Amino acid sequence: MTKYFQSFLVGLQSNLVYRWNFGVRSLFWFFHLVVVFILWGAAFATSPSIGGYSFAQTLTYFVVIFVLQFFIGAFNEDYQISEDIRNGLINQFLLKPINYFAYRLSVFAAARVVSGVFGFLALLLALPFFRAYLDFPHDAWRFFLAVPAMAMTAIIQFSIAYIFGLLAFWFLDIQGFVILSMAIENLLGGQMMPLDLLPHPIFNIVRFLPFFYQAYFPASIITGRQGLDFAVQGLAIQAFWAFALVCLAEFVWLRGLRHHTAAGG
Amino acid sequence: METIGHYLRIWLASARYSLVRATMFRGDLFIWSVVELLWISVNVAVIFVIYSHTKTVAGWSQYEMLLLVGTSMLIQRFLMGFFWSGIFEMGRNIRSGLFDFTLAQPGDPLFMASTRKLELDGLLNSFVAAALVAYSAWRLGIHPGPGAIAIYLCMLACGVIIHYSALVMAMSLAFWITSSQGVEGSYFTLMEFSRLPREAFGRLASIIFVWILPVVVVSNGPARELLRGFEPWWALGLFAAAMGWFAIAVFMFRSGLRRYTSASS
Numbered sequence: 001m002t003k004y005f006q007s008f009l010v011g012l013q014s015n016l017v018y019r020w021n022f023g024v025r026s027l028f029w030f031f032h033l034v035v036v037f038i039l040w041g042a043a044f045a046t047s048p049s050i051g052g053y054s055f056a057q058t059l060t061y062f063v064v065i066f067v068l069q070f071f072i073g074a075f076n077e078d079y080q081i082s083e084d085i086r087n088g089l090i091n092q093f094l095l096k097p098i099n100y101f102a103y104r105l106s107v108f109a110a111a112r113v114v115s116g117v118f119g120f121l122a123l124l125l126a127l128p129f130f131r132a133y134l135d136f137p138h139d140a141w142r143f144f145l146a147v148p149a150m151a152m153t154a155i156i157q158f159s160i161a162y163i164f165g166l167l168a169f170w171f172l173d174i175q176g177f178v179i180l181s182m183a184i185e186n187l188l189g190g191q192m193m194p195l196d197l198l199p200h201p202i203f204n205i206v207r208f209l210p211f212f213y214q215a216y217f218p219a220s221i222i223t224g225r226q227g228l229d230f231a232v233q234g235l236a237i238q239a240f241w242a243f244a245l246v247c248l249a250e251f252v253w254l255r256g257l258r259h260h261t262a263a264g265g
Numbered sequence: 266m267e268t269i270g271h272y273l274r275i276w277l278a279s280a281r282y283s284l285v286r287a288t289m290f291r292g293d294l295f296i297w298s299v300v301e302l303l304w305i306s307v308n309v310a311v312i313f314v315i316y317s318h319t320k321t322v323a324g325w326s327q328y329e330m331l332l333l334v335g336t337s338m339l340i341q342r343f344l345m346g347f348f349w350s351g352i353f354e355m356g357r358n359i360r361s362g363l364f365d366f367t368l369a370q371p372g373d374p375l376f377m378a379s380t381r382k383l384e385l386d387g388l389l390n391s392f393v394a395a396a397l398v399a400y401s402a403w404r405l406g407i408h409p410g411p412g413a414i415a416i417y418l419c420m421l422a423c424g425v426i427i428h429y430s431a432l433v434m435a436m437s438l439a440f441w442i443t444s445s446q447g448v449e450g451s452y453f454t455l456m457e458f459s460r461l462p463r464e465a466f467g468r469l470a471s472i473i474f475v476w477i478l479p480v481v482v483v484s485n486g487p488a489r490e491l492l493r494g495f496e497p498w499w500a501l502g503l504f505a506a507a508m509g510w511f512a513i514a515v516f517m518f519r520s521g522l523r524r525y526t527s528a529s530s
Contacts, residue, residue: 028454034470035457042323042465043315050318176296183303192311197318 003098004106011110022115025075026122029066033126036062037133051197056135057223061194063123063130064219069191070112070119072154073215074161077108081165082174091262101162101249108158137224145231149218152235152242156213159245160185166249169256190216196225207234210241275372276380283383297386301345305338305393308460323465328404329492330462335397336491337459337484340424342394345387348429351379356436365527375518379433402491409491416495420487423507427483430507430514431455437514440521459484479506 015022037059044055053061081104084090093100164181167174186192188211195206195216206212217234220226226234287294312334316327325333355378358364370377402409409417432452458480466475475481486503489496 024451028451031454032457035461038458038461038465038467038470039315039322042462043319045323046321047319050315173293176293176300180296180300180303183300183307187307187310192307193314197314199317 004102007103007106008110011107012113015111015114019114019118022118023122025115026070026118029069029119030122030126033062033066033130037130051194053194053225054135056133057225058194059130059133060135061219061223061225063134064222065191065215067119067123068150068153068215068219071116072112072150072157072218074108074157075111075115077104077111077158077161078165078174078178080104080107081162082168085166085168085256085260086172088262090260094257094262101246101253104162105158108154112154136222139224141228142221142224142231145228145235146218146221149213149221149231149235149238152238153213153215153218155242156210156238156245159242159249160210160214162249163245163252166252166256169259185211185214188212189214190219194220194225196220208237210245213238213241272372272376275377279380280383283385286382287385294386297384298389301342301386301390302393305390305397308334308338309397323462325462325464326405328401329488332398332401332405332491333462333484333488334460335394335401336421336424336488337456338394339391339398340421340428340459340483341456342387342391343421343425344428344432346384346391347388347425348379348432349387350382350384352429352432352436354381355379356439359436359439359521359525362527364525374522375433375515379429398491405492407491413491413495416500417487417490420490420500420503423503424483424487426507427479427503427510428452428456430510433514434517437518437521440524455480463489479503479510482506 040050040055040058040062044050044058048054050058084093090100093103160181164174164178167177171177188195188206188209190212195203195212198206213234217238221231221234309331312327312330315322316330320326322330355364355367358367358378364374364378367374367378367381435452455478458474458478461481463471463475463481463485466481482499482503483506486499489499
């Protein structure tokens with residue numbers, strides 16, 4: 001356990017080197033929030049309620065998605081893993097008593113601490129503009145269910161990025177796959193719009209997919225878009241996906257190692 | 266005339282090289298085409314979902330909005346197809362010193378750097394974006410004559426010039442700062458504004474995103490020309506913005522080039 005804690009500490013240091021990148025990314029996200037504000041503000045101008053929610057509730061949803069992305073979202077872990085494989089850096093992990101998944105997870109946690117702080121700072125700066133539009137529910141149970149939901153969201157986000165990164169065992173360039181998955185995750189994860197606005201039959205299919213638990217699910221608990229029964233059922237489905245994806249990651253890792261050739265001394 | 270012929274021959278040689286390269290990596294071309302298609306679909310899906318809950322956004326109906334989004338995507342696909350790879354690599358090459366090779370080539374460095382590669386996936390998907398515009402126009406009962414289509418295409422060209430200039434400016438920052446990694450993200454974030462109708466912007470947002478940064482005019486100008494007929498002020502404004510932004514981009518690139526100190530090693 002100590003070695004992974006040390007990896008976490010090293011991860012903190014190396015991610016602080018890229019603090020400006022996180023700062024710039026926060027700024028871009030702020031602009032994205034401005035786009036959301038203008039688009040949805042114009043949509044709500046003629047309809048005081050969309051999908052049963054007010055403009056303030058909808059904007060609150062997007063702000064929470066913004067914060068979640070910085071605290072528990074996978075950014076470029078897939079790229080880092082693929083680079084480890086392509087450059088042969090993965091070889092050093094094969095020779096040491098260290099689990100690559102656990103090592104990468106500890107580095108991911110460190111990166112999210114740093115990016116989370118920057119995201120939070122960006123939010124504090126933007127708060128004077130958005131404060132009047134924030135509308136949170138006050139049920140205590142939401143907090144207690146949101147914590148495990150966010151933890152499992154982090155595991156799902158990381159596992160999907162990890163699996164895509166491992167595709168480098170088979171493909172020279174995985175960037176196309178990564179951006180392909182990003183498009184799917186953006187839509188079915190609820191980053192482009194609250195998923196409860198989808199037609200009901202489609203929503204009922206999407207809620208059983210892992211992408212649903214990448215952002216929308218914890219955000220819907222926090223912002224009051226879903227009730228207690230739905231949240232409890234959702235936690236069970238999310239736990240299944242978190243477990244299944246970790247198993248799949250291990251399976252892909254073992255299959256990938258069969259393909260891997262460690263050249264050089 | 267001889268100079269134009271010279272540059273045309275260089276561009277044709279680059280196009281031929283890109284075509285051969287794309288046919289060599291057919292799987293890559295397929296994946297990236299699917300990626301681009303999926304991103305277009307994601308944006309269209311969001312429009313459909315929003316309009317399933319409201320009739321208008323800032324006075325724009327669903328198919329007017331689709332025509333606007335299609336126009337914005339058409340401009341972006343042209344930029345991705347004709348210039349993106351070259352300009353993106355320019356930023357990296359300036360940092361690594363590989364830009365020396367561009368300077369040694371027989372032509373203007375900006376032309377040589379930005380026309381080095383064509384991306385067929387972007388160009389293929391421009392047909393999808395064009396089909397989206399045509400379908401929206403058909404649903405709206407608009408039947409533009411050859412003159413209106415010619416003006417629309419000229420305005421699209423102005424839009425591509427503005428996008429190109431913005432990207433050249435962003436990448437030219439590499440002459441001044443040591444790491445411009447992620448700067449391209451600023452381009453994508455700003456271009457999100459181009460999918461919004463001009464009428465959705467409030468007073469302050471109009472000053473920034475309509476008058477200072479022409480990101481809204483770029484797509485709204487051509488779309489309005491099809492929807493509402495020829496409006497001279499929009500056309501002149503777009504032309505002036507294109508010329509102005511291109512002049513600033515060339516000036517910035519040349520100023521940066523004077524600072525370039527070749528390979529550092």
